[in-house]
Amino acid sequence: MLVAFTYAVAAAANADTPVYAVQQNGDMLFYKHAGDTNGSASWPIQAANIGNGWDFRQVFAGDAGSVYAVAQNGDMLFYKHAGYETGSADWPVQATKIGNGWDFRQVFAGDNGAIYAITRNGDMLFYQHAGFRDGSADWPIQAVKIGSGWNFRQVFAGSEGAIYAVTQSGDMLFYKHAGYETGSADWPIQAVKIGNGWDFRQVFAGDNGAIYAITQNGDMLFYQHAGFRDGSADWPIQAVKIGSGWNFKEVFAGGR
Incomplete structure (x- = not known):
């Protein structure tokens, strides 16, 4: 019984979602949402x-503290946030250039x-970044076209190949990309x-079905x-409603 209880506590601790917010002045703020499985407004950080x-x-x-930044000139920079579980400003890898030519709509x-990239004409391209843990420019799969017609207001990914399009x-549309590990254009759904x-300012996903929406007035809403x-x-x-005042330039969740 003690072992089961200890495991449950550990699982709950690991379930928290890291949320990043970029202010208009370029500062990055970190939030930890502990209510990502039940929708509670629990923010320990x-x-x-x-x-x-x-x-x-x-x-x-991406996963495991990987953070990507696309510069104005199309360069892709990689950052490793080792503090994605604690909220510490621990960046063992910073601004490492891992690619160029990332001139995409999203x-x-x-x-x-x-990594998914949507071109100006609505094509979806797939990339596999094998260096997401250490920041190496290791791309075994690059710019494979896996779809067209992705002319949506916003597109984002959830867990296990779930892709959402607004x-x-x-309307919210659901796609299942079964080829998220191989780069194949395999879309069973x-x-x-759904x-x-x-009609939100921004929508993004955490893990295991957690969806966050920011209203025009800066409220944050939670969906499961x-x-x-x-x-x-x-x-x-x-x-x-799990928060207010989310009037940031950009907000997104990290993976675990």
């Missing part, structure tokens, strides 16, 4: 300043080094409508998508 000078075209996070990360009308009214594996419109938690 809030607004810890972990860096400055984040004046990039786009910033996003770039975001999936699991295990999967249309101009606010495509464009399944919701509407997603239980159908992140099969594409079902199963939302046991919807639009729970």
Whole structure:
């Protein structure tokens, strides 16, 4: 019984979602959301300043503390945030150039080094960054076209190949990318409508179905998508307000 209890506590501790916010002045703030499984407004770490000078075209996070920044000239820079569990400003790898030519409409990360890039004409390209743990410029898969017609307001990835697209009308569409580890254009589920009214400033995902939405007035809402594996419109938690004042240039979650 003691072993089971200890395991449960450890699992709960590891379940917290790191959330990063980039201010207008380029400072990066760190938040830790402990309520990512139940929608509670539990933030054991809030607004810890972990860096400055984040004046990039786009910033996003992958797994295990990997943070990517796309510079204005299209260079891709890699940062390793070793403090993604504690909120400490611990960056053993900073601003390492791992690529160039990232002149895309949007770039975001999936699991295990999967990187998706959407071109200006709506094509989706797949990259595999094998160096997501150490910052090496190791790209075994680069610029493989895995789809077209991705002309959405916003696209982002969840766990295990879950891809979400928000249309101009606010509908939420679900895609399952079974090729997120190989780069194959394998989409067993495509464009399944799982919701509407997603008229938010920004939407992004944590792990295991956690979805965060920031309203126009800066409120943060939490959703739990239980159908992140099969594409079902199963939302046991919807639009729970878990914070306010999220008026940042960019907000995104890190993976574990």
